[in-house]
Every structure is written in C-alpha cells, then in structure tokens.
Amino acid sequence: xxxxxxxxxxxxxxxxxxxxxxxxxxxxxxxxxxxxxxxxxxxxxxxxxxxxxxxxxxxxxxxxxxxxxxxxxxxxxxxxxxxxxxxxxxxxxxxxxxxxxxxxxxxxxxxxxxxxxxxxxxxxxxxxxxxxxxxxxxxxxxxxxxxxxxxxxxxxxxxxxxxxxxxxxxxxxxxxxxxxxxxxxxxxxxxxxxxxxxxxxxxxxxxxxxxxxxxxxxxxxxxxxxxxxxxxxxxxxxxxxxxxxxxxxxxxxxxxxxxxxxxxxxxxxxxxxxxxxxxxxxxxxxxxxxxxxxxxxxxxxxxxxxxxxxxxxxxxxxxxxxxxxxxxxxxxxxxxxxxxxxxxxxxxxxxxxxxxxxxxxxxxxxxxxxxxxxxxxxxxxxxxxxxxxxxxxxxxxxxxxxxxxxxxxxxxxxxxxxxx
Amino acid sequence: xxxxxxxxxxxxxxxxxxxxxxxxxxxxxxxxxxxxxxxxxxxxxxxxxxxxxxxxxxxxxxxxxxxxxxxxxxxxxxxxxxxxxxxxxxxxxxxxxxxxxxxxxxxxxxxxxxxxxxxxxxxxxxxxxxxxxxxxxxxxxxxxxxxxxxxxxxxxxxxxxxxxxxxxxxxxxxxxxxxxxxxxxxxxxxxxxxxxxxxxxxxxxxxxxxxxxxxxxxxxxxxxxxxxxxxxxxxxxxxxxxxxxxxxxxxxxxxxxxxxxxxxxxxxxxxxxxxxxxxxxxxxxxxx
Numbered sequence: 169x170x171x172x173x174x175x176x177x178x179x180x181x182x183x184x185x186x187x188x189x190x191x192x193x194x195x196x197x198x199x200x201x202x203x204x205x206x207x208x209x210x211x212x213x214x215x216x217x218x219x220x221x222x223x224x225x226x227x228x229x230x231x232x233x234x235x236x237x238x239x240x241x242x243x244x245x246x247x248x249x250x251x252x253x254x255x256x257x258x259x260x261x262x263x264x265x266x267x268x269x270x271x272x273x274x275x276x277x278x279x280x281x282x283x284x285x286x287x288x289x290x291x292x293x294x295x296x297x298x299x300x301x302x303x304x305x306x307x308x309x310x311x312x313x314x315x316x317x318x319x320x321x322x323x324x325x326x327x328x329x330x331x332x333x334x335x336x337x338x339x340x341x342x343x344x345x346x347x348x349x350x351x352x353x354x355x356x357x358x359x360x361x362x363x364x365x366x367x368x369x370x371x372x373x374x375x376x377x378x379x380x381x382x383x384x385x386x387x388x389x390x391x392x393x394x395x396x397x398x399x400x401x402x403x404x405x406x407x408x409x410x411x412x413x414x415x416x417x418x419x420x421x422x423x424x425x426x427x428x429x430x431x432x433x434x435x436x437x438x439x440x441x442x443x444x445x446x447x448x449x450x451x452x453x454x455x456x457x458x459x460x461x462x463x464x465x466x467x468x469x470x471x472x473x474x475x476x477x478x479x480x481x482x483x484x485x486x487x488x489x490x491x492x493x494x495x496x497x498x499x500x501x502x503x504x505x506x507x508x509x510x511x512x513x514x515x516x517x518x519x520x521x522x523x524x525x526x527x528x529x530x531x532x533x534x535x536x537x538x539x540x541x542x543x544x545x546x547x548x549x550x551x552x553x554x555x556x557x558x559x560x561x562x563x564x565x566x567x568x569x570x571x572x573x574x575x576x577x578x579x580x581x582x583x584x585x586x587x588x
Numbered sequence: 589x590x591x592x593x594x595x596x597x598x599x600x601x602x603x604x605x606x607x608x609x610x611x612x613x614x615x616x617x618x619x620x621x622x623x624x625x626x627x628x629x630x631x632x633x634x635x636x637x638x639x640x641x642x643x644x645x646x647x648x649x650x651x652x653x654x655x656x657x658x659x660x661x662x663x664x665x666x667x668x669x670x671x672x673x674x675x676x677x678x679x680x681x682x683x684x685x686x687x688x689x690x691x692x693x694x695x696x697x698x699x700x701x702x703x704x705x706x707x708x709x710x711x712x713x714x715x716x717x718x719x720x721x722x723x724x725x726x727x728x729x730x731x732x733x734x735x736x737x738x739x740x741x742x743x744x745x746x747x748x749x750x751x752x753x754x755x756x757x758x759x760x761x762x763x764x765x766x767x768x769x770x771x772x773x774x775x776x777x778x779x780x781x782x783x784x785x786x787x788x789x790x791x792x793x794x795x796x797x798x799x800x801x802x803x804x805x806x807x808x809x810x811x812x813x814x815x816x817x818x819x820x821x822x823x824x825x826x827x828x829x830x831x832x833x834x835x836x837x838x839x840x841x842x843x844x845x846x847x848x849x850x851x852x853x854x855x856x857x858x859x860x861x862x863x864x865x866x867x868x869x870x871x872x873x874x875x876x
Contacts (some may be wrong), residue, residue: 235844242630263631393714393736399822413715544843548650552826561738561826574649 189222190472194249194459194480195237197230206492214479221472237462241265246462248473249480252296254287254456254534261290262539267461268293272474279483284498287456287534296458297477298498300490302420303532304443304453305524307427307517311437312415315339321441325358328416328444329381332390335415342392343415344385345405347453349397351554352547353535357446362537362550366583368575370550371568379568383558397555410434418443418452421521422494428518440520442527454532456498494522496529503529541582549574617857624850641851645835650823651852654830657742658856661810661831662863664746668806669799671750672757677787679758680765690762694755701752705819708748709735712820735821738828745816745829752816753809757802764798765791800871804864811860832856 199207211223226247228236234256240246252260260266270293277285284298306321306328313319313331316338322328332343346354352362355370360378362370369375385391392414395404406423408414410431417423421440428435443452459477461470479485486497487505497503508526512519537543553571557564624641628634645651679690696704711717712734719731734744768791776786792799814834817823823830823838830838833856840849 235841238630238844265631393733396736397824397826411715542843542845545648545650548823548827555824555826 189220190469191222191224192249192469192473192476193224193226193247194476195233195247196225196227196251197233198227200227203489203492206489210480210485214476218475221476223476238265241462241464244464246464248461248465248469249297249459249477250462251299251457252460254458255536255538257288257295257458257460258290258536258538260460260462261293261295265463266295267463267465267470268295269297269461269474269477270294272461272470272477273297274474274478276478276482279499279501280481281498281500281503281530283530283533284456284458288458290538296460297481298456298458299481300486300493300495301454301456301498301529301532302422302495303451303525303528304418305421305424305440305521305528306443307409307417307419307424307438307440307521309409309412309415309434309437310439312339312341312343312412316343316415321439322416322444324444325446326381329385329390332385332415333388336389339415340389341413341415342408343390344418345392345394345396345401345408345414346382346418347401348382348554348558349399349401349551351551352537356535356537357448357450357452359447363540363579366579368572368579371565371572375568376565379554379557379564382554383560383564386558387560391558396558397551420453420495421518421525424518424521425494428516435517438517440517440524442524445528445531449531450533450535451528451531454528455534456532458498496525496532540579542578546575546578620850621854621857623847624854626847628847628850630844630846637847641847642855645848645852645855648835650827650830650838651832651835653827654832654835654852655855655859657828657830658811658813658832658859660742661746661749661813662807664750664810665803665806668750668753668757669803672754672802673761673795673799675754675758676761676765680762690759693758696752697755697759699752701815701819704748704752704816708744709820712744733825736825738826741821741825741829745813745820748816748820749810749813753806757806760798760802761795764795768794796871800867803871804867807863807867808860811856811863832859 196203196207207225207227211225215221215223233251237246237250237260257266273280273294280298281301284301285294288294288296288298308321312335316331316334318331318334322331328344335341335343348354355362355375355378358378360370360372360375362368382391386393386396392405392408394408395401398404402419402423405414405417406419406426409417409423410427412431412434424435424438424440427438445451459480461473461477465473481499483497483499483502486499487502487507489495490497490502491507496508497505503526508522508529511523515523540546549571553562553567556562556567623634625636625638626634627637627640675693679686679693699707709716713719714731714733714736718734719728722728723731733740735741772790772794773786776790781789812833813831814837817829817831817834818837821829823834832852836849836852836856839845839852
C-alpha cells in the first residue's frame with residue numbers, strides 16, 4: 169500500500185515537473201507605459217502559440233538597467249534576454265558577461281541588416297539580436313532659412329556650420345546645436361581618428377581645423393549655447409527649436425511629432441531632410457538597440473531563448489514596433505516596407521522625417537571607441553578640451569594637446585596593466 | 589567592571605538602536621572603508637591593492653578639482669548660518685500672517701531635488717527668468733551663463749544649496765529662540781539693556797549649542813554636496829562643478845567603479861570628521 173502511494177506521488181511529481189512551464193524573463197528599458205500594450209500582446213501571442221512557455225517581461229529605466237543586470241548575473245539569476253545598446257554590449261562582452269548568439273541567430277542571420285550585425289560583432293562573435301535602430305534627420309525652420317537666404321537643406325557638415333553662421337547673422341538666432349559631448353563620434357563620422365595604434369591622436373592639424381570651424385561658428389552666435397556640451401543636449405535643443413530660437417535641429421525623426429504637438433506654429437514652418445553623411449559615408453546620430461543573452465543563463469534554455477528572441481525581433485514585430493515608436497527596423501525586409509520608403513503626396517514634416525531617416529538608415533552605425541577601460545572618464549577630458557577650444561577659453565591646439573597627454577598617460581598604464 | 593542596575597537598564601534600552609546602527613551604519617562604513625583598499629568588482633574575485641585607488645583619484649583632475657570645490661562650498665556656511673538666524677529672529681515676531689512666512693521659508697527644504705533642478709535650471713537658463721529680469725532692469729546687456737560659465741557655475745550651485753538649506757536651519761534656530769526664557773529678557777529690560785544688548789548678551793549665548801549643531805550640520809552638508817550638481821550641471825561646464833562626492837557618485841553609481849568611489853568617499857569622510865571635530869572644539873559652549 170505504502171509503495172503504491174509512493175509511486176502515485178512520484179508519478180504526480182514527475183507529471184507536474186514535466187508540465188512546469190519553461191520560464192523566459194526578458195528585460196527592456198524605458199518602454200513602459202507607452203509600449204505596454206505592444207509588449208503585452210507580444211507575450212500573449214507567443215505564450216498562446218507555444219504552450220509550456222511562460223514569458224515574463226520587466227521594464228527598467230535606461231539608467232539603472234546596467235547595474236540591475238550585473239547584480240543579477242553575479243547572483244546567478246540573469247534574465248534570458250536584455251535590451252542593451254552597442255557600447256554597453258561591447259563593455260559587457262569584454263567583461264565576459266554576455267553569451268555569443270551566433271548559434272541562436274540560426275538561419276535568421278541573413279534577414280537582419282548587415283550593418284546592425286556588424287555593430288554587434290566583437291572579436292568575431294555576435295552578441296545580440298538587433299531590435300531597432302535610429303538615425304538623425306535634419307529638421308529646419310523655413311522662416312529662419314528664408315531670412316538667411318537659404319534655399320535648401322545642408323548637404324555637408326561644412327554647409328551646416330556655414331548655414332548656422334548665416335542664420336545667426338541674419339536673424340540673431342542660433343543655427344545649430346550639435347551634440348558636442350559626443351565629439352568622439354562626430355570626429356569618427358568626419359573621418360578623424362580618435363585613437364590609432366593604442367594612442368590618442370585627436371590633436372592633429374585636421375582635428376584642430378575641425379574644432380576651429382566649430383569655434384568660429386560659436387563665436388558668430390551660430391551654435392546654441394544652451395547645454396551645448398551637456399551629456400544630453402537634446403532637451404535644450406528641441407526646446408529652442410520649438411521656441412523658434414534654433415534654425416536646424418539634428419535629431420531622430422521622433423522629435424518631429426513632438427514639435428507638432430507642442431509648437432504648432434513652428435511645425436507649420438518646419439521642413440525635414442536627411443542629415444548629411446560624413447566624408448566616411450556614415451550617417452549622423454546612428455544607434456542600435458538589441459536583445460543580448462547574459463552570461464549564466466541555463467544552457468538547456470538557450471534554444472527556447474533563441475526562438476523567443478527571433479520572434480521578438482522578427483520582421484512583423486519590428487515593423488509594428490517601429491511604426492509605433494517612430495524608429496527603424498533592423499530587419500532588411502521590414503526596413504524596406506513602403507511605410508518608410510514611400511513618401512505620400514503633400515507629406516507632412518512628420519512623414520518626411522520617417523522617409524528622410526530611412527534614406528540614412530543603411531549608413532547608420534553606432535560610433536564609439538571600443539575596448540578602452542574608463543572610456544567615459546577619458547572622454548570627459550576630450551569634451552573639456554573641445555569646450556575650452558570652441559568657447560575660446562584656451563588655444564585649441566594647446567587644449568587638445570593637454571587632453572591627448574592625459575589620454576596617452578592613462579592608455580599606457582592600461583596597456584601595461586593588460587600586459588602584466 | 590560591574591554595571592550598576594541603572595547602567596544595565598540604559599544599555600538594554602539602547603541595544604535595539606545600537607544593533608540597527610551596527611547593521612545599517614557601522615558595518616557598511618567599515619566594510620566600505622576596507623573595500624576602498626581593494627579592487628572590488630561584482631564580477632571578479634577581490635584582492636587587496638593598498639593605496640592604488642587613492643593614488644588613482646589623487647592623480648585625477650576631476651577628483652582633485654572636486655575636492656577643492658567641496659572645500660569652496662564651505663564658504664557657504666557663514667551665509668547659511670547668519671541668514672537662517674536672521675530669518676528665525678524675524679519670524680519669531682508675533683505678527684499677522686507670520687506662520688505663512690515660516691512655511692514659505694521651509695518649502696525649499698521639502699521640495700525634492702529633481703523639482704529644484706528643473707526650477708533653478710529654468711531660473712538660471714540663458715533665456716530664463718533671472719536673465720530676463722536683469723536685462724529688463726538694464727543691469728546687464730547680454731544674458732549671463734549662470735550654469736554655462738565655468739567661473740560662475742559653482743557659485744550658482746552653491747546659491748541653490750544655500751536656498752535649500754536656509755529653511756531647515758531657520759526652524760532649528762526658531763525652536764531654540766522660543767526656548768530662551770522670557771524672564772531673562774524681562775530682567776535685562778528692567779536692567780536697562782537695549783534690544784541689541786539683549787540679543788548679544790542673552791540670546792546668542794543661549795543659542796550657542798544650536799549654533800554649534802547647525803554649523804556642524806551645514807559644514808557636513810557643504811562637504812557632501814552632490815545632488816544639486818547632478819540635477820543642474822552634471823559636473824560641467826569643463827568639469828568645473830565636480831565636487832568630491834559627485835565624483836564618488838559618478839564613479840560608483842554611473843560607472844560601477846566602486847573601489848574608486850569608496851576611496852573618494854573615504855577622503856570626504858576624513859574631511860567631514862576633521863572639520864566637525866574642529867567645530868566641536870571651537871564652538872562648543874564653554875560650560876560643557
């Protein structure tokens with residue numbers, strides 16, 4: 169009798185164990201509340217199509233997701249998938265905190281845009297499923313352009329700066345607000361190296377000449393002074409544009425609907441064009457968000473994680489999300505959807521922005537200097553030097569030389585440390 | 589040593605609070621101080637590195653400049669104390685609507701730092717309220733970069749810190765003023781002392797313990813300033829508004845470089861303790 173009871177209990181336990189759902193936890197950043205219905209529908213549909221799989225979605229603010237992730241990896245309970253951007257993924261991959269996903273991409277690999285997978289490939293291994301990307305477009309105030317005698321959107325960085333000076337001279341308003349805290353990316357987009365052979369090289373005559381152009385424009389009142397060197401100058405830039413105090417706004421297409429809702433009078437005189445590519449052929453303001461697989465996930469769960477990640481980032485879902493969020497799919501088929509490529513007659517500025525961004529998307533790359541410890545701290549010295557040079561507080565060459573010296577001292581120490 | 593029954597009772601009553609202090613204050617402070625001498629990382633085994641983290645931060649302009657700025661913040665202390673005491677004397681009068689003024693001066697204390705950041709960000713903006721008023725009054729002809737000029741930005745932040753702290757110390761002084769015995773004032777009036785003499789000879793000496801506490805608290809608050817930096821300038825322009833503790837926050841919480849953050853915090857703590865001891869030595873009431 170006792171044996172019977174034991175066997176029955178064992179069978180019941182094994183049945184329960186078999187029926188226990190596979191749990192997949194995935195993290196996004198800054199999606200709630202706007203995209204709650206989108207993700208809830210995704211989860212519901214996937215669970216319905218895959219009985220036995222339980223999906224848990226957690227959304228964090230973007231500025232805490234990294235520390236949460238590290239904590240969970242160290243605790244041995246990482247999520248199955250996590251939203252990261254490219255520089256974060258590079259740092260996590262260098263620290264061995266991510267699992268390469270080459271095998272999990274399986275036959276879906278050719279369906280992603282090649283440029284997005286290139287951005288996520290470090291040391292020959294791919295570390296994520298591209299989810300969406302974005303790029304800057306140039307939104308401009310036609311009234312300020314007309315007052316400055318400008319007839320078309322700028323086609324190069326030089327032209328942008330020239331326009332900015334002309335707008336300032338004719339109207340007294342600033343022409344441009346480049347994100348100078350991201351000067352490293354701007355250098356790279358302009359074909360000016362930040363590092364070569366393990367040494368900082370941003371004090372060459374070409375670098376100095378480039379900063380000189382910015383300084384001339386600043387002196388002429390062409391650059392918006394508000395938050396010009398702030399870590400995130402977008403809020404100041406869009407506020408100035410909406411207030412009619414800025415001629416050109418370099419920002420993702422998502423900015424245009426915000427102008428429409430907050431400043432109808434300015435929207436009425438707004439036009440949009442693709443942002444000029446740099447001499448490198450790289451678009452301005454490119455960035456990519458993807459799903460990475462952290463280190464320490466249960467290896468038995470990897471096939472299920474791969475399947476879910478491919479579902480999360482498939483053509484249909486990326487297209488739906490991209491339309492809702494005014495971003496661009498990282499899947500080739502979805503990226504070529506007529507929504508992005510066909511401009512309706514009498515298109516509104518918001519529609520033009522979507523189309524202008526789509527023109528630049530194949531040229532979009534996340535620009536950053538990879539593989540350096542304490543990069544953010546080093547970058548602060550670079551930004552400080554650029555700020556000193558642009559605002560005329562210090563000779564440009566001298567400021568850049570000083571920053572290069574600090575970089576090289578620290579880089580030499582790092583290479584010694586790595587070599588030891 | 590044998591504890592008396594009275595001491596034993598005191599220790600028994602103190603024990604729960606001491607346990608909480610030990611777990612939530614002494615242990616974290618002690619362990620954090622130890623970690624400042626290690627290469628602690630969440631993802632690798634920890635090893636002892638001696639003074640490496642301290643060498644690193646003292647070789648770093650942002651920390652050294654931040655430490656200087658933290659010391660510069662101390663300039664604010666006399667202004668806070670004199671301002672708060674003056675306000676307390678003013679609102680200690682029985683005038684119609686005085687409660688409104690007391691509440692109004694206290695509002696900045698209970699305003700969250702993010703709201704303070706938005707509000708003062710707008711006030712200090714080049715197109716903001718302060719420049720508008722000054723230009724309307726023809727006091728200046730071009731907007732002043734309160735937060736974008738590297739010479740001015742730190743002082744602008746110090747002003748905001750002062751504005752936030754004034755109400756808090758005012759309330760402490762107000763409570764102390766109301767505890768000054770009225771009969772002493774009356775006796776002095778009978779002896780022919782004028783208002784100024786009564787203030788200097790009776791009120792100020794009676795307030796001395798409060799002055800000491802408020803001074804120490806404001807010195808510590810000045811040395812530990814970082815929230816206002818975070819919401820107003822994030823250390824810019826040209827890293828000119830870094831404070832020592834903002835550097836610790838930036839390294840530890842933004843970049844997860846915990847040993848450096850702990851080393852910076854350790855140095856800030858040393859300054860806090862030293863300056864607090866100096867205050868205790870020189871401001872402590874003579875009868876204690």
